[in-house]
Amino acid sequence: MGTLTELFAPDRIAVVGATAREGSIGRAVTDNLLPAFDGEVVPVNPNYEEVMGLSCVDEIGEAAADMAVIVVPPKIVLPAIEQAGEAGVENVVVITAGFGETGGDGASRERELKEIAAEYDLNLVGPNSLGIMSTANGMNASFGPDSPEAGNMSFMSQSGAFITAVLDWANDEDVGFKDVASLGNKAVLDETDFVDHWGDDPDTDVIIGYLEGISQGREFIDTAREVTQDTPIVLVKSGRTDAGAQAASSHTGTIAGSEQAYEAGLDQAGVLRAESVQDLFDAAQMLANQPVPENNDIAVITNAGGPGVMSTDAVGDSGLEMASFEQETLDKFSEQLPPEGNIYNPVDIVGDADVERFRDALDIALADENVGSAMVLSCPTAVLDYEQLAAETVELREKHGKPVAACFMGGESVDDSAAILSDAGIPNYFDPSRAIGALDSLWEYRGIQQRTYEEPADFDVDKDAAREILERVEDRSDNRLGVEAMGLLEAYGIPMPDGEIVDAPEDARAVAERIDGDVVMKIVSPDILHKSDIGGVAVGVADDEVADTYETLITRARNYQPDANLLGVQVQEMADLDSGTETIVGMNRDPQFGPLMMFGLGGIFVEVLEDTTFRVAPVSETEAREMTEEIKTAPLLRGARGRDPADLDGIVETIQRLSQLVADFPAIMEFDINPLVATPDGVAAVDIRLTVDPENL
Amino acid sequence: MGTLTELFAPDRIAVVGATAREGSIGRAVTDNLLPAFDGEVVPVNPNYEEVMGLSCVDEIGEAAADMAVIVVPPKIVLPAIEQAGEAGVENVVVITAGFGETGGDGASRERELKEIAAEYDLNLVGPNSLGIMSTANGMNASFGPDSPEAGNMSFMSQSGAFITAVLDWANDEDVGFKDVASLGNKAVLDETDFVDHWGDDPDTDVIIGYLEGISQGREFIDTAREVTQDTPIVLVKSGRTDAGAQAASSHTGTIAGSEQAYEAGLDQAGVLRAESVQDLFDAAQMLANQPVPENNDIAVITNAGGPGVMSTDAVGDSGLEMASFEQETLDKFSEQLPPEGNIYNPVDIVGDADVERFRDALDIALADENVGSAMVLSCPTAVLDYEQLAAETVELREKHGKPVAACFMGGESVDDSAAILSDAGIPNYFDPSRAIGALDSLWEYRGIQQRTYEEPADFDVDKDAAREILERVEDRSDNRLGVEAMGLLEAYGIPMPDGEIVDAPEDARAVAERIDGDVVMKIVSPDILHKSDIGGVAVGVADDEVADTYETLITRARNYQPDANLLGVQVQEMADLDSGTETIVGMNRDPQFGPLMMFGLGGIFVEVLEDTTFRVAPVSETEAREMTEEIKTAPLLRGARGRDPADLDGIVETIQRLSQLVADFPAIMEFDINPLVATPDGVAAVDIRLTVDPENL
Structure with a gap:
């Protein structure tokens, strides 16, 4: 896909489906283009000789256009686009609705549209777009009732109606725009493309927008964080609340990413997020006109x-x-x-x-x-x-x-x-x-x-070992792995307490003897999720009790579920909970943003107080450190109330290493280290749980 | 003080200090009154025969007025008020500035003004007021540039400038008012009086206001909660933030009450609190015009x-x-x-x-x-x-x-x-x-x-015993009492662990033997604040160690501070911290609202997470219960994460009983029960600390 410069500044626009019929969209688009557009307008319609005083051509190939606006009925949109592609027209705005937003036939029509656009490498806006406008050349290639006044903001919106409302209001308030784009269904061009383009546009000083979703989260972050070094972006991203997210999903028909992911992602992208229309324009106008304070x-x-x-x-x-x-x-x-x-x-x-x-x-x-x-x-x-x-x-x-x-x-x-x-x-x-x-x-x-973005660290890890462990999930019916996958931590250099999974009492004893002090023993079985509930965990076991305890745990597991797949018993060094703080480092995979890292203090702090923080992975060291600093309970880690401070560097590194692991393996859908115990001297991942999609391995 | 009906609907208004001099306040007030006021306007000024076409009298006694607006220079305001009182004029608006807001002479002048007003039982607005207005009779008894349009909202403001700004805006937006009052220094009439009056005014459907402080917190709550059953009150109370509170205090020269007290008090009063001017009018206009939803x-x-x-x-x-x-x-x-x-x-x-x-x-x-x-x-x-x-x-x-x-x-x-x-x-x-x-x-x-306000419970308590204990503070240099005042809890029926303060090892042993199980022992001395730091606390002491421990604690205290006043050693039953939750029930005395109750979970929850809630005392059972329900950590009390629920009724009753104690004794300036340990079976006040003002006993 090339630059969008030509899209907003074409010389000749073909209006495919142009007509003079009152009340039609073809008429409205032609009406909007005629009075002010600096270039040529060519109606394309085999049914007419001329439209509104312009001579009409039968096919787009005859128009010699560098941009096409398509307003024909849904069923003939695809051939029209194909003809545009054949004719070398690289910029296409599809106003016609009846695609993905309707489901069924429309959805399959949209898939075909994407294929054609890819084949001809088209800059395609829409379908189901109100159109696009630029005040630099007087182009209003839309069927909206108003044309914008000139200004230094460029504006994109996933709602065409919102554009009409904003222009009506803005013209009254003398608020002007450089370019305006109605994104429609975003089948090809999406917010990332427009942000990328306007970031390079010397006439756009502020980018604003209304979005209901972001199509490619990570790409958006990477693009926007560069753009926002020079050009502020202010967005209303709706679906902030549960009710709003549901409404957004039903409006656009896409799977909504989580609000946590959007919040983290937009922040990482350097986007200023407005909570209301008023906030959007209050911020945008200030940014468009005033110097930044020292x-x-x-x-x-x-x-x-x-x-x-x-x-x-x-x-x-x-x-x-x-x-x-x-x-x-x-x-x-x-x-x-x-x-x-x-x-x-x-x-x-x-x-x-x-x-x-x-x-x-x-x-x-x-x-x-x-x-x-x-x-x-x-x-x-x-x-x-x-x-x-x-x-x-x-x-x-x-x-x-x-x-x-x-x-x-x-x-x-x-x-x-x-x-x-x-x-x-x-x-x-x-x-x-x-x-x-x-x-x-x-x-x-x-x-x-003033942010400086750094590359995520690239730790020296054993990816092959990790892959081997993840592949074990193929034997499981529920896609889950637990402590039996602790080797993943070792492969990625995440510290854990000394310990081993053993399958005989004498081996248990041997491990316990090697470990200095009492041990924790846990049943290891993919079939037993809540080990504590069935008495499958023994804490503070002394050397000479280890063998007996092994037998007891195995017996309890057998009694609980005779056919359970028992992988053995984990014998583990006891974490120092007196001087340690329980934290959670977690991850889940967001449909838009990919792997989303979570950090918080364990127990009630996450479960009752919901004191958590998120970042889209891979995270840099700075981002990981911010996570440990921005939770409300951060003072507890820093040593509030006379405690010794926890090993923050260890937590930060663990977040980075887990981030690398989940970025390396798209098959990992969820991963929780819970707890990661942080003492003044270090951190240790005591327990883990993960979900793996075997088809992505 | 009578009703304010006559203040807003007088028949004859004397303008004391009226003049035709351009740019003078006396001219502005007369100008504002003349065109629309339904009644008579009588200029009072010995220097003129007539003012603006009205014949002028020398003294207010000759005016036969029922309301006086005073605009004379500060030094002759007091005699003018006195003359008004002598002449039987009960309603006085003092526009003249140069009173409490200037400090020094002005402040003492304001004290005299209050005395005169009290002597004649005057309804006095100001001093330092812009004036008052009523659209019912066309009265604009102010020097502001605009008159309001008629409407069903009444508006009070501690800032006269804000009234001029609002009227300028409101007239443009067709927003109308019934009455408007600039409160000025609130030397006599304050927000409570106006709320009380407008609550009874059939033409006022909504009361709105801008306040920087509330003069008599408890009276305001009691008045407003009745008024708001029928007439909504929406207020901007500024000084929400630390910076704002400082600015408010420097603007009005009054000691600011705490934001926690305002937040609690305004809520208890049933006031809707607006955070901005926009919110104030958005809410007010909706309330003034629309039915309440079901x-x-x-x-x-x-x-x-x-x-x-x-x-x-x-x-x-x-x-x-x-x-x-x-x-x-x-x-x-x-x-x-x-x-x-x-x-x-x-x-x-x-x-x-x-x-x-x-x-x-x-x-x-x-x-x-x-x-x-x-x-x-x-x-x-x-x-x-x-x-x-x-x-x-x-x-x-x-x-x-x-x-x-x-x-x-x-x-x-x-x-x-x-x-x-x-x-x-x-x-x-x-x-x-x-x-x-x-x-x-x-x-x-x-x-x-839909709120129903209930009277605070009146528990059967031993007030005399409590007084006797509080009087012990007279022997102290720092006004503080600690565990040696635990008898206060007994007098007010607040449960505590079994225990006693003893002054001999054998008595300690006797107490310990009576108590079933190990005990806690603590040095009791007003001179030793941080008992733990000097080893003055022993936990889990068995019967046979009690006597020795007694000696050890006394020795440590003597070593730490040879001349410390040692009241003995407290021997106390150990609170069951395993099944219990540490809470804090506290109180401090707010300059505007009086005793303010606090509740929260102990330790980090209060100190790091600031998860606390407040109510102005005395609190009803419902209010006390709300306190236990609205903290973020409330789920922990209700039994989150598999715990047994704590004795919520016991906490609720403790809050009420402490509320009664601090309401009974205005001498109590601060009181902390910390911790109040709540188990499933009950609550126990383990430690207390209070500050008592001996002069209020």
Whole structure:
């Protein structure tokens, strides 16, 4: 697949199925293209000589086009695409619906469509797309009612209706776009392709989107993390909640990935995730128009104490902090402000402040090196000229090159000043918390820009040994393996307590004698899942009791299930639970993102408090370390309440090594090390459980 | 203090300090009163014969007024109030600033003002108030630039500037008010008085407000919980965050109560707390105009799948749930909708839906008994007439008497339909999550209406014995008591392990022999805070070791601090920690709300995870029970992970009994039972620590 430059900037567009019939989509697309498109429009329709004043060709081959928009009925879409391919048209937008989204015939039609697109290496948008638009060349190749105004954001959406709603709103609010793409069923081109393209587009400063799913999770992460170094991406990914995920799945007909995977994956990709339409555009407009702050300390300049306090709460809720001013700044404020003012942040310049006092205070604050950004927060008063204040605010933003948000509170009396601010890319909000929220997105993006992505470590492992152990699953009916597969850990260098699986009492005794101190003994059988429940586990067994205990465990297992497949008894060194902390390192395979790593503290912390964290594998050392740091119970690992700190490096390395194992073997569907006991001196994987898909081995 | 009816509906208003001087507050107030006030306005100013065409009197006594607005300079405010009192004017609004908010002279002036107000039993607003307004009689007794439009919400604010901003905005948005009050310094009348008054006002359907503090917490709770049975209260209480609390405190000059106390107190009061200005008005307008839903199940009717999914996420974030339709409803949808539609919730009536299809679908959904509320969610299309859809939406809301929210997405093309909706009290939002959030407030209010408030239990206790123990603090330099005050628990019927404090080894032995099993022994000394650190605690001591251990503990204490005041050694039954859960029941005294009860699980759960919950005392049984249910670790008490459930009734009763103790003795500043060990069979307070203010005994 080539670049999408030609898709958005074609010279000649063939509208396959163009017609002048009122109310038809063919008419709507032609209507949208005609008035503003810089290039040529060629109707393709064997039934007409001309369409809307343009002479019509019978077949796309005659159009000499470099882009085709297809609006013919579903049953003749495939031949139309094939003809486009034959004719060397590489860019195709399929507006026609009735494909994957309908199931049945439509789904098989979509599979064929993909094959044809692959055969001709087409840049194909859709099917079931509203179309695409670009304000750079006036192209509106869609059947939507509105054309976008020009701007520096590019916008993709998995919902065409959402595009129509946004354009209707955006044109009213003077919010503009570079390109717009309705992704439709994403049979060929998906979000990763558009992110990749717009990341290289000098006219796109922010990428925004509405997605219900991500088709290829890992590819998306790898592409987006590069793009977001220069170009912020803000997305609403719906299906955040269980109810939403169900609705998304029924809307798009795809298997939903887990929310944990999306949350981890989008974060790893450097995407700013908006929770609502309002958040999406608040963040996007700020990112599209303002510089990124050097630090997270904000100054609030206000003529109203109450709203000043509200804004401080909003700062407290955000990643920003109220700036502490330098002494010089405080001195200047002391000189400038009336005695009833407040020289500390929020700076209260008092209700009788005129524009001059506002301007001077903002100038003083922005000049302070501690101040990364500022908000002008004002209530209407008789002495304050809002338009003049807007002009001064714009000027000071330019002078200092720091981001500034405006919260000129009021209704109609604010409109003119808001227009002045908006023209300079400073949005105005009635609610201080929205202004702070928008500034916070800038700061969050700054953090993303400063990330350095490192390659996951490549540990020296014994892949063949691991494969051999995994293959044992072929003898099992339930695809599961347990402690009998502890060799996997050895092959991948994950520490475990000393121990062995034995099948005779005297061997048990020999192992126990080698191990210094009491041992733990466990029945090993794929048929007995809950060993403890049947008395299949013995803790703290002394050397001289080991042989007897072996017999007892075997007898209990036989009594419980006479035909159970008994692989023996595991004799294991006792983990030091007094000085150790039980953790869980787990993994499951997400349908969109692939292997998803999990980390948390064992027992109630995971089961009752759900204090867990996730990353899409393979994870780098930094990512693994973040996992150990971001759970709420992290202080327990670091040694809260007088405990010795656990071996964090050991946990981090275990996460990385398991990540490598599950990346190496796509057959591993689930893997839990539970518990991984972490003491001050090291870690040990005491028990494991995994599910393996033999067909992927 | 009488009712505030006359304050908001006076016949004659004296403006003390009225003047025609441009730019003066006296001029602004007179200007605001003249055009619309139903009653008489009498300027009071010895310097003028007439002011703005009204004949002026020299003294308020000559004005025959029933309300006075005072705008004279600070130094002559007090005599003016006194004259008002002498003249029998019971309602006074003091606009003049320069009182408590300035500290120093102003603060002492405010104290005098309070005395005068008390002497004449005045309904006094302010000082430092913007003024008050009522649209019932056209009274704008303020110096703000705008007058409100009429409506059914009454609005109070601790920030006058916020009132000017809100009115400017509200007039633009057609949002109206019954009364508006700027509380100023709240020297006499405070939020509780206004809530009390508006609760009885038949023209006030919703009370909203902006507060930075609540003057008398307990009184507010008791008043508001009655009012909110009929009239919802929505408040922004700022200072939610640490930074905000600091800013609020510096703005109002009052000692801030803790955020935990506000959170608990406002909840106990039945107040809906808004986190932002937007949330405040979204909730208030919904409550002011729409019926309360019978259940929390919402139906979403949409012509756009994507926004439907977004709204489902918003429902997932709220207290609402997506309704499951009755079979009859599903059958009707199947009949009505095209095959590509979705008859399940969100109901997708597809992009080509006209008004008729929208109307029928909404009608079907609202007729379903499972459906408590509905949202009409639409994207602009060529076939949809938004104005007609608005009219149908209004009609169906009336027909079914269920709340309906609108999300007609778009810009200018929505304006006319939004006006139709707004006239009928249906707000329209571009963002589905705002519409859902507003509906959620209705559901939350329904929960408040259904609360039944019960009196706290009145346990039979030995108050005299408790007092005697508390008085021992008078001998202490640090106001603290510890285990030596365990008798308090006995006096208030809180169970504890068997034990005694003894001062001789043979007595220790005697106590130990009476107790069945090993004992715990602890040094008892007000001078030794961290007993464990100096080896002052011995656990699991057998009978025959008790006497020796006694000597050892005493020796260690003497070595550690030769002059320590040793009260003896506590010999205590060992708590059953194996089957028990350590909890903490605590209390501290909040400057605004008084005694604040805390509950949580001991150790890391409180210290690392901060999993705690709070209630203002005295707490009822229901409130105490809620405390045990709402912490995140509640499942551990209920018996998660195979444990036996703890004695929840015992914990609940302990919370209530401690609540009674701290309510009975205002001298108790802090009290911690830590741990209160809860086993399946009961609870036992193992250790206590309290701080007592001897001056309040």
